[in-house]
Amino acid sequence: MTRRGKTREAILEASVDLFGNRGVSAVSLDDIAGVVGVAKQTVLYWFPSKEELLDAVLEQTALELATVIEAAVRAAPDDPLQRVEAVLRAVFRPAVRRPALLGLVREVSRLSPAHAERLTLQVQPFVRRATDYLREQMAAGRLRTADPGLMIALAYATVTGIATEPEALRAVQWPATQSGLRRLRTELIDFVLAALRP
Amino acid sequence: MTRRGKTREAILEASVDLFGNRGVSAVSLDDIAGVVGVAKQTVLYWFPSKEELLDAVLEQTALELATVIEAAVRAAPDDPLQRVEAVLRAVFRPAVRRPALLGLVREVSRLSPAHAERLTLQVQPFVRRATDYLREQMAAGRLRTADPGLMIALAYATVTGIATEPEALRAVQWPATQSGLRRLRTELIDFVLAALRP
DNA sequence: AGTCATGTCTACCAGATGGTAGACAGTCAT
DNA sequence: ATGACTGTCTACCATCTGGTAGACATGACT
Numbered sequence: 099m100t101r102r103g104k105t106r107e108a109i110l111e112a113s114v115d116l117f118g119n120r121g122v123s124a125v126s127l128d129d130i131a132g133v134v135g136v137a138k139q140t141v142l143y144w145f146p147s148k149e150e151l152l153d154a155v156l157e158q159t160a161l162e163l164a165t166v167i168e169a170a171v172r173a174a175p176d177d178p179l180q181r182v183e184a185v186l187r188a189v190f191r192p193a194v195r196r197p198a199l200l201g202l203v204r205e206v207s208r209l210s211p212a213h214a215e216r217l218t219l220q221v222q223p224f225v226r227r228a229t230d231y232l233r234e235q236m237a238a239g240r241l242r243t244a245d246p247g248l249m250i251a252l253a254y255a256t257v258t259g260i261a262t263e264p265e266a267l268r269a270v271q272w273p274a275t276q277s278g279l280r281r282l283r284t285e286l287i288d289f290v291l292a293a294l295r296p
Numbered sequence: 297m298t299r300r301g302k303t304r305e306a307i308l309e310a311s312v313d314l315f316g317n318r319g320v321s322a323v324s325l326d327d328i329a330g331v332v333g334v335a336k337q338t339v340l341y342w343f344p345s346k347e348e349l350l351d352a353v354l355e356q357t358a359l360e361l362a363t364v365i366e367a368a369v370r371a372a373p374d375d376p377l378q379r380v381e382a383v384l385r386a387v388f389r390p391a392v393r394r395p396a397l398l399g400l401v402r403e404v405s406r407l408s409p410a411h412a413e414r415l416t417l418q419v420q421p422f423v424r425r426a427t428d429y430l431r432e433q434m435a436a437g438r439l440r441t442a443d444p445g446l447m448i449a450l451a452y453a454t455v456t457g458i459a460t461e462p463e464a465l466r467a468v469q470w471p472a473t474q475s476g477l478r479r480l481r482t483e484l485i486d487f488v489l490a491a492l493r494p
Numbered sequence: 495a496g497t498c499a500t501g502t503c504t505a506c507c508a509g510a511t512g513g514t515a516g517a518c519a520g521t522c523a524t
Numbered sequence: 525a526t527g528a529c530t531g532t533c534t535a536c537c538a539t540c541t542g543g544t545a546g547a548c549a550t551g552a553c554t
Contacts, residue, residue, distance in 0.1 A: 105501080120406055123322035126541060137503055138542085144501095148542065207463040208318055214463045221467055229468065242490060244483055247468030252454060252487045254464055259453025265405045265412045266452055269419055270427065270445030285442055289450045292440060293491035303531080324511060335533055336512090342531095346512065496554085503548075511540075518533075524526085 106144045108134045113155045118198025122152060122205055156213060159202050160220050166192060167224070178235040182294060183287055186257065190283045193261035201262045225250065242296050253290050260286060304342045306332045311353045316396025320350060320403060354411060357400050358418050364390060365422070376433040380492060381485055384455065388481045391459035399460045423448065440494050451488050458484060 112133040116125040127148060131138040145151035170188035174181040193200050206214050225247070232246035241249075260266065260282075264274075272278060310331040314323040325346060329336040343349035368386030372379045391398050404412050423445070430444035439447075458464065458480075462472075470476060 121319045121321060123319060124406070127543090128541075139504085139544095140502055142543070146543095204457075204461060207461045208322070214466075218463065218467050225468055242486075244486060245479075248470060248480065248483050249487070251464045251468050251470065252458060252484065255457025255461065256450055256454040258461075259402075259457035260450060263402060263405045263453065263456075265416065266449045268412075269416050270423055270449045272446060272449065281443075282446065285446050286450065288440075288442060289447070289491045292493070293487045295490070325513090326511075337514090337534085338532055340513065344513095498551105498553080500550085500552100501548105502550100503546105505545085505547095507542105507544080509541085512538095514537080515535085516533105517535095519531090521528100521530080523528085 105134070105136065105140065109136075109141055109144055109151070110155060110158055113151060114159055114202060115196070115198045117152070117155060117205065118159075118196075118201035122209065152209070152213070153216075155202065156206070156217060157220075159199055160217060163189070163192070163199065163203070164221075164224065178232065178240050179291055179294065182253070183291060186287050186290060187283070189257060190261075190286070193257065194279055194282075197261050197264070200258045204258055204262055239296055241294055249294065252293070256290055256293075257286065303332070303334065303338065307334075307339055307342055307349070308353060308356055311349060312357055312400060313394065313396045315350070315353060315403065316357075316394075316399035320407065350407070350411070351414075354400065354404070354415060355418070357397055358415060361387070361390070361397065361401070362419075362422065376430065376438050377489055377492065380451070381489060384485050384488060385481070387455060388459075388484070391455065392477055392480075395459050395462070398456045402456055402460055437494055439492055447492065450491070454488055454491075455484065 109130060112130050113125075116129055116133065127138045127141050130151075131141050134141070141151070145154060166188050167185055170184045171181060174184035203217075206217055228250055229246040232241060232249060235241045236243045236246065267274070267282075272282065307328060310328050311323075314327055314331065325336045325339050328349075329339050332339070339349070343352060364386050365383055368382045369379060372382035401415075404415050426448055427444040430439060430447060433439045434441045434444065465472070465480075470480065
């Protein structure tokens with residue numbers, strides 16, 4: 099049954115969800131194998147160790163998110179607020195449909211410094227371009243003046259936090275319905291844009 | 297050596313840090329015992345199981361944070377923006393000095409629903425009072441009009457996110473110096489207040 | 495047909511983990 | 525002094541976990 103890399107993909111997908119939702123250390127290879135419907139050794143066949151599986155998962159996640167964001171930025175008009183809104187909209191869908199994606203990114207802070215550094219380097223060019231852009235726009239008076247890097251970090255924290263902590267929403271009794279989600283999106287965008295507006 | 301609950305306190309404190317920083321499942325009882333300088337069985341003497349230790353840790357953390365916030369709210373003047381600023385200032389110190397505190401709260405979303413629900417109920421009265429207050433102030437035009445509950449969740453997400461993800465700050469090359477922290481605090485406050493202002 | 499590569503499996507192992515049982519040493523009330 | 529209580533420890537144990545070794549099946553190449 100040489101069905102190409104189908105098994106491999108399935109393992110990656112299941113790993114993103116499990117790692118992102120429960121945390122890396124709370125997930126065993128058996129758990130992953132169980133979800134995929136395969137023996138543990140098959141997981142270890144495709145990824146020689148949990149460590150390397152994690153590497154692959156992180157890389158793919160970063161790539162997925164980067165692609166989504168990149169596309170949103172390209173498609174949006176030049177106005178910074180509209181661009182930010184476009185990015186937020188683009189990120190919102192995967193964020194709420196698969197909170198594990200952002201949960202995984204959040205998880206990075208508790209992994210080994212090596213993982214963290216790798217991901218940091220991977221994001222570096224995006225961050226640099228974004229900060230430069232924000233700095234320009236601040237100088238042009240189209241954004242509130244602040245440290246551009248920190249502004250990115252804060253906006254990121256807001257989005258990631260709200261997407262990965264369903265309990266926070268439950269605590270304020272936010273409805274988990276479809277319309278609740280739509281409303282959440284507009285309010286999230288309003289919140290961040292209000293924070294960025296000059 | 298009957299030194300009261302000293303050992304118990306030490307275990308709780310070490311557990312907050314370890315659970316909050318590394319995640320609950322990544323911390324073994326041996327780890328905790330090692331930090332406290334005691335045998336594992338001593339940990340299990342004070343808390344009959346890891347589960348119950350976690351319960352105690354969560355409850356104490358919630359209490360600590362609630363106390364800090366409560367005091368800040370009481371001391372601040374009636375203006376909502378000033379109150380929010382006071383709370384942010386009050387929370388910032390423990391947040392950056394012991395990121396584990398907020399990290400633990402963040403961890404709740406990946407624990408059992410029972411834990412989550414307990415904490416949710418514990419926070420309920422605070423949330424209710426806060427939403428009522430925000431609603432009033434919005435009606436009076438002193439805050440941007442939005443869903444008050446969601447506003448709380450978003451502000452919480454921003455603060456918790458920035459405090460518990462040192463890697464996000466490193467990614468934008470924020471200096472981890474003393475003055476960097478002070479500056480972070482003022483920028484964080486500016487960001488949130490800008491998001492709340494009418 | 496025979497050889498090799500690929501993908502999956504079962505069987506197993508060493509170490510870690512949560513938890514149990516019970517010994518041992520102080521302290522305190524009688 | 526004695527016995528009960530408290531707090532800590534050592535010695536184990538069953539289970540889980542990441543990982544190894546190697547068998548087995550399928551198909552591709554020669």
